[in-house]
Amino acid sequence: MTTTVDPKPEPAATDERLPSNAFLTTMVVRPETGAFIGALVVFFFFSFAADKFLTWSGAATWLDDSATLGIMAVAVALLMIGGEFDLSAGVMTASTALVTAIFATQVGLNVWVALLLSLVFALGVGALNGLLVVRTGLPSFIVTLGTFLALQGLNLGVTRLITGSVQVTGMRAADGYESAGFVFASTFPVADTPFQISIVWWLGFTAVAAWILSHTRFGNWIFAVGGAAPAARAVGVPVARTKVLLFMGTALAGWLVGTINILRFTTVQANQGIGLEFQFIIAAVIGGCLLTGGFGSAIGAAIGALIFGMARQGIVFADWNSDWFMLFLGIMLLGAVLVNNTFRRRAERLRR
């Protein structure tokens, strides 16, 4: 164990340091500040650059794009605050959709029963991820890379085995499709424009996650296990249980997004969802999450996803080649990481 030696004596009155601390406090208390400013910039930029962006139908499009990404980003943000990654989160959205679709169309179960089964499957995989991480002490990056590859293989293998192709179709004919579709994939009109219900799920999911994070014991534990797990353990925080539940949380979000997708498109490709896991992490980081854990915000991650959605659709509305989106994404990510890192450094320097 290294011990840090204070090189200079502390000033007797700490009041001199108040201004800089007050600044840091404000920034640390509000990790989503940067993302919020970024979202405003992106919003105004595309409002001017693309005519269709600032219309009701335009908003319906970029909000919908942000919604499913945002549900995942929020769950991934909670997990990242808890100090872990989940690379299987993207593929999970396809796995859960496939499980639902196979049970509903191939086995012939009611959609609601199929949804319940895929929920059990998702929570099982989440718990497995979590238990593997806390039991082995291996980095979650590598453990969930394993489950990511395994799920990817399972998705393709099982789908081909059962249907003979790499997609499952025919959800529309299954029992209970109407009611389930109403809950997870309907639209609601705003100013005569249909908005996807996924937007409501996104806002609701974000609100619940933000409330958990700032207003519950569990939220306190999430910050603690990501910020300093040994310290948390020493004061009696159930570190392993907290982490396992967080992995189950991303799996739950994966199930919700998978459900929204399968009920909206009624078809699922077995290779769907691959590569999305990094988008979730990027949105969470843009929203102010530290890669090292212990710091971040659910609302920030939702705003990160909003920036993502606005930029991706804004570029389409502006008739630019979508290649530019990746450039934009890279710059956003680097900017966000630099800003986050500055806060972190400040906190560490003042810690002495």
Next chain:
Amino acid sequence: MTSTPTALIEVDGIGKNYGTVVALRDVSTVVNAGEVTCVLGDNGAGKSTLIKILAGVHQHDAGGYSVNGEPVRLGSPREALDLGIATVYQDLAVVPLMSVWRNFFLGSEPTVGAGPLRRLDRRTAKETARAALADMGINLRDVERPVGTLSGGERQCVAIARAVHFGAKVLILDEPTAALGVKQSGVVLRYVAQARDRGLGVVLITHNPHHAYPVGNRFLILKRGRSLGSTEKADITVEELTRQMSGGAELEELAHELREVPGA
């Protein structure tokens, strides 16, 4: 050394092996209410092993450990906490990026409401944290500040105040002054004395006899996992403590050897 009825913690001939490595052998001491038992020793002397046993992180292999006269074998830090034994670790005392009040109540958060609406009682938590810290003489203007922005001494004090607040009867402090400057060390030692005067039994781990002597009532010196004896303050001077701790005899030998090295 005799145990009195007020002994909060007593260890008798306690030992611990990690595989074939003997980390601790035949160590005995006692912690009384309103007294400070100092555990001194160089790196690798077994100080950490001893406190980890006391704190429930590890279990002893030999000897006896009793709390309030009852023999115990603690399975987890939670069990130790439930018996009123709180530990403040040197580097692990607090979560730097969390606010003072969140740190203060971490693991013992007050809640209101029931079922899925059970939530943190934030107002009570903040007010209680501020009051408890003020009670220990730590005046923080803002308990929303991240603990990482406090000085090292202040952070130790927050952790000590927390343990005192949650009704600890025994306070184990793992090298609370190791990373601190002279002034900050003084601040922390003052809180150690304050906890002692409130009737807590304190176990102070340190490798600095000058920090231990002013506040300690009893000194347990460890060396290579063995006890060099548990001595009452009346029976030892700070010079003797320093000599014993640094392995006085060995130092003299070393001094001899160095003198014989040509040119040294």
